[in-house]
Amino acid sequence: MLANVGFFALVLTFLVALYGAGAAAFGAQRNKPAWVESARHAMLLTFPLLTLSSLCLIVLLVTGAYDVEYVASTTSSTMPVYLKITAWWGGQAGSLLFWSWLMAGFATAASARRWDRDREFLPWVIVVTMITLAFFLSLTVLFENPFAGLWVTSDGQQAVAMFQPGGAVPLVPADGNGLNPLLRHPGMILHPPMLYLGFVSFVIPFAFAMAALITRRTDDRWIRITRRWTLIAWLFLSLGLILGGRWAYDVLGWGGYWGWDPVEIAALMPWLTGTAFLHSVVVQEKRGILKRWNIVLIILTYSLVIFGTFLTRSGVLSSVHSFAQSAIGPMFFAFIALTFVASLSILISRWPELRGESQLDSMFSREALFTLNNLLFMGVLVVCFWGVIFPLISEIFTGQKVTVGPAFYERATGPLWAGLLFLMGVAPLSVYGRTSWVNLGRAMWKPLAVSLVVPVVVVALGARSWPAILTYWLIAFVVAVVLYEFWRGALARRKLHGENLLVALGRLAGRNRRRYGGYIIHLGVVVMALGIIGIELFQTETQGTLARGEQMTLGDYVMTYDALSVFDTADGRNVARAVVSVYKDGRREGELYPRRDYYYESQQAMTMPGVRSTLEDDFYVILVDWQPIAAQGATFKIYHNPLVNFVWLGGLIFILGTLVAAWPEREPAGVGRPATARAGLARA
């Protein structure tokens, strides 16, 4: 019953979205505002409808309606309620519904804004968002229906169908299969929604860009409208990536957080173009150049979002993240083709109108440096894209499967990341417009001189790895520049307004949110870089088989193997749990419990590391193997991960900075709205 309601709502939303897209296009073509208004109402209707549909699914999941195939395959009676709810996005069909629901929510939020100045954009924004929504809904309605039931047909076969097949009787399994154990982790509960939020919210700037192209209103209006959307999309995407890394570190049990898996890269690629976009739009706002490039970037970002989703869900690539192979591949392919061809056609037809207004006064100006930043981001993108796509090409042309592993990406992108760090230090000190390398040098020399202390100290302390020394210097440089900028700004304010330094600092960030938020983000990035360098260059590991009471050593750490127990749990797991003690410099630091969970239902094993975490380093133990009967010997793999917690710490700073940058500007008394907007932009 509830399943029927949910499915009906889904079909209805699909039709409403199609109508919305059609009515908006028709209204815009024929200049009939009533049609556009009707389309807007249709768009507003999609969100409540999908909310209803989603609620139906959640109720089915929570109450354990195992006659619904999706419920039976993703939940089981032993799962706690919160996991049953997260099963909403734990499988292909449900996550498509979840995605559509988010998409509808964002479309509604976008249409709720005041449109008076931008009436002409409205119909085309509706067209783009509703087509995207209708596409995702068509996948759920036609192929991956979360409400489809389980049936036994008259000849005894099991069938999955929405409506009762002739002669079939409903099949109600006593219990479900349960959620994929890999997904039963707090990081995994939040990681997909964050990524989806990021993906979905990039649809809005893309829709506005398309609207701007179609209506030929190609000034920077579309950029100003979508500025905050883009930042929020980017925030969620960053959060999704960081949480995904945390999840991998805690659950996948290979001692790292980023494995350059094709699906990870698929999520990184829109982030790369999105980051480039965030920088280059500032240049267009300030100087009127890079107009074409910004449109290209937002088209690329949206295409990469769709492309990434396609890679994950079509079975073209196999990966830990892939959903099981399904019929949606061809549909997805058609939609990708439509996206690519349609946006490229529109772009090319408007290309001549997109000429820049301004010129470049200096190669050392901020606009030139931002262009370089974009070049480097595109370089990383090309490496990532090529690494993901090449195995496909190789298989098609030579029939040979190849692996493009982390070594390739690390070697190819390493210098580009270093270049980006360097620019992160230089660009904030540069100015727009006419300037020279002398000016830039004069602005740079103080933080540069301070930062040079770091490599000297590092070398004196005995570091000999030149990539590490270089990166440490770059990190120090960026930190010095950011602090210097805050310092200069606060000093200036103190002089101007007689504020004390702390107040000046606070007001400074408050009044120039985008600029100082950006600096905080930079700070977060270099803190993350510190952690990344720690684990990339200085991770050590060892493996050994110990009898009970024996010990093994890694660096300053000694680990003893105390006990092992193997037992079954009430929720259908067989757990092998070891108890080990960790000593550092002879002092006992505590016990860790690395374990291996085997899920009977899904026949999947999961390796849960035992981790002792400090700011300085992580001691990370994996239970590799054990002798089941005597429970005597056990094999452990231990990792020493220096500085890895800086990755998470940097992530937090990064998110904080993004929030500062995205926070709406307050309107100070006596200053008009446009002027404040400009204040936030100046040199941002």
Add this chain to the structure above:
Amino acid sequence: MRRIGITLLGLAIGAATLLAIGAGAAAQGTAPTDDEVNAIAKQLYCPVCENLPLDVCPTQACAQWRETIRLKLSEGWSEQQIKDYFVEQYGARVLATPPAEGLNWLVYVLPPVAFLIGAYVVFRALRTWRRAAAGASVAPDATVASDDPYVRQLEDELRRRG
């Protein structure tokens, strides 16, 4: 005299043989450690566990592969020989990066070439824009003029201090 010579020769040969056997036994006697096995396994990928390096892949198939590496190491094989063996057995996909031969050259060539082309395009664009600026009659201000007095003051202040 001759007999002694022959005996000596025989002894020498015998000793040499014994030495050689002894050395061989010593080489084979030390069992390879897990770390030595993992050092090689880290660079290999087993088709059963896609995108996870062999040293951390938990499947039975991969455990067997690691045992094979251990066996080959104990037989005195070099790292390269072992990798070649795996490539012969299971194809080039076991390597962490494609071997640079045939079509695979493209993996390594395309990104730098694309980047260089991109760099060329960017620098040409910057140059063109600069020429346009040089030709323009009205020179813009050193920094963008702001209509907000606070920002203008801040900018001025910053410039003076800089």
Add this chain to the structure above:
Amino acid sequence: MSARSSAPPASSGTKRPWGAILVWVAVLGLLAVLGIGLVRAQQGPVGVGSKPQPFTLRTFDGAEYDTGEMVGQVVVINFWASWCTPCEQEAAELEQAHQRFKDQGVVFLGVNYVDTETEAKAYLAEFGITYPNGPDLGTRISQAFRIRGVPETYILGRDGRLAHVMIGPYASLDDIVQAIEAVQAQ
């Protein structure tokens, strides 16, 4: 592709249509690669009635068997691995079927997928398997048959065409016998 094809904010307008052509070629090329990749991913194992490329199996004992020379015989090709638990369900039955059919022009070939020689030989000894078995060097044979996992069994008819496909293990000796007899009857 992206940096190269879409970077020209510099190009001064409409003079060079080949810039656009280049971008189109890149985009359509990418779509073609994705499309072919998708078709491959969606393909199931080779279908009944098709004619698989002949292959040579070099057994663990060093003998060579070329399926191209086996026209006129029924060929049972079984993909297996020692780490594969379901394979064990059918291992003994396959050998019994081999004993039953070996004088009737039915050839059994065991293709050992992504396995190690020591364990594979131990497995063969454990189940007393006597028909030829050999490693799938470079995973070429399994790629040609597009197998998705092990065990899978393919039976070639006398004309060299694929006559029967079994994904997963056979439930019983009778199932194997029936499958082979059905192919023989063709």
